[in-house]
Amino acid sequence: MSVELLVFVVAAAACLAGAIGVVASSNPVNAALSLVGTLFGIAVLFVAQEANFLAAVQVIVYAGAVVVLFLFVIMFLGVDQAEDLRIEPLGGGQRIVAGVLGAGVVGLVLASLADTSGEATGVPSGVGALSDGTDLDLLSNAIFTRYVFAFELTSALLVIAVLGAVVMVRRVRGPEIVDPGQDEREEELRERRADAEQSAEEPASARAVRRFHPDDTTEADADEAEEVRA
Amino acid sequence: MLSAATAHSSGAATNVMLMSALEVTPAWYLVLGSLLFGIGAVGLLVRRNPLVMFMCVELMLNAVTLTFVTFSRMLNDVGGQAIVVFVLVVAAAEVVVGLGIIVAFLRKRPEATADDMAVLEG
Numbered sequence: 001m002s003v004e005l006l007v008f009v010v011a012a013a014a015c016l017a018g019a020i021g022v023v024a025s026s027n028p029v030n031a032a033l034s035l036v037g038t039l040f041g042i043a044v045l046f047v048a049q050e051a052n053f054l055a056a057v058q059v060i061v062y063a064g065a066v067v068v069l070f071l072f073v074i075m076f077l078g079v080d081q082a083e084d085l086r087i088e089p090l091g092g093g094q095r096i097v098a099g100v101l102g103a104g105v106v107g108l109v110l111a112s113l114a115d116t117s118g119e120a121t122g123v124p125s126g127v128g129a130l131s132d133g134t135d136l137d138l139l140s141n142a143i144f145t146r147y148v149f150a151f152e153l154t155s156a157l158l159v160i161a162v163l164g165a166v167v168m169v170r171r172v173r174g175p176e177i178v179d180p181g182q183d184e185r186e187e188e189l190r191e192r193r194a195d196a197e198q199s200a201e202e203p204a205s206a207r208a209v210r211r212f213h214p215d216d217t218t219e220a221d222a223d224e225a226e227e228v229r230a
Numbered sequence: 231m232l233s234a235a236t237a238h239s240s241g242a243a244t245n246v247m248l249m250s251a252l253e254v255t256p257a258w259y260l261v262l263g264s265l266l267f268g269i270g271a272v273g274l275l276v277r278r279n280p281l282v283m284f285m286c287v288e289l290m291l292n293a294v295t296l297t298f299v300t301f302s303r304m305l306n307d308v309g310g311q312a313i314v315v316f317v318l319v320v321a322a323a324e325v326v327v328g329l330g331i332i333v334a335f336l337r338k339r340p341e342a343t344a345d346d347m348a349v350l351e352g
Contacts, residue, residue: 002252002253002254004253004254005252005253005254008254008258008259012258012262015262015266016262016265016266016269019265019266019269019270019289020269022269022270022273022282022285022286022289023269023270023272023273023276023277023282023286028279028281028282031281031282031285032285035285035288035289038266038289038292039292042292042295042296045259045262045296045299046296046299048254049259049299049300049302049303050303051299051302051303051311051314053311054295054299054311054314054315057315057318058295058318061318061322062288062292062318062321065322066288066321066322066325069325069326069329070281070284070285070325070329073281073329073332073333074281076333077333077336077337077340078340079279079281079336079340094275094276095276097275098271098272098275098276099272101271101272101275102268102269102271102272103268105264105267105268105271106261106264106265106267106268108264109260109261109263109264110261110264113257113260113261118255118256118257119304120256120301120304120305122305122307124305124307124309125307125308125309126309127307127308127309127312128307128308129306129307129308130302130303130306130307130308131306135308135311138308138311139308139311139312139315142308142309142311142312143312143315146312147312147316150316154316154319154320154323157319157320157323158319158322158323160323161322161323161324161326161327162326164326164327164330165326165327165329165330166330168327168330168331168333168334169330169333169334181349182339185339185341185346186341189341
């Protein structure tokens, strides 16, 4: 077993296990920690493809900053209790559609790979061939010459994003904003819990009848909110 | 003794054949990228906790960056890696704004799901 194969298998397994953990874990904290597994796996695959700088950035920015930000928000809001996965994922129909769409994405890539000989063709971007030097030299050359305008735009984007976050999270002094639909929604959530507990013992046909229709209630809530505001 | 030696050498020969058959080609990375993208897309459609949906978006972005780096190596061109840098910056900005909205919203109602985000309109 060659080293490259071993590295790929281990990193790919970490990526896939982490990705499934994100989607399937009922506790948001577990999901965030699974995300770290995926991000590290991708960093390892970057190193395997000789993108050393991007691997370092991946670990520092994603596994360091972004996941810590996620965990911070989870702890700050106190939403770290486990969800009831019988209610929380959308019911049968949408799950099937989502599965078909996901399988379609993977199937399209597999089909196109099977159709070609595994070679990529294209016009060179003109910012340099990877064989000309180290990836860091080439990358910095590309960013600060050819893509310097885009680089400046991203700095503006970051400033705007930070300002936007501050404006949104700032507590507004003044009259408390009331949410007219809150009591009803809490009631409805309790009903859904009770339904799910019942339907765990019921056959599937009976479950379909009492399935929750989210569209009705959210529209009604929105209308109500507008009326109160007016 | 002799038969054992020939058996060993033939074993080594099959080993070499197996190794060349299991060479890691760029196509493997592309398949892994599509699998990650598919899992992230399914999670985004199926889950209703806004935080977990956000993590699924991060999964999809990472699948795309892996694909970009793979094509960069296949084409021997640094352009793919340069785009990954920009994707990272945009993803960071997106996380900041998205988590800001989620904090502002969930602070009022910790039980809220993505469906309840409909009250944000207007």
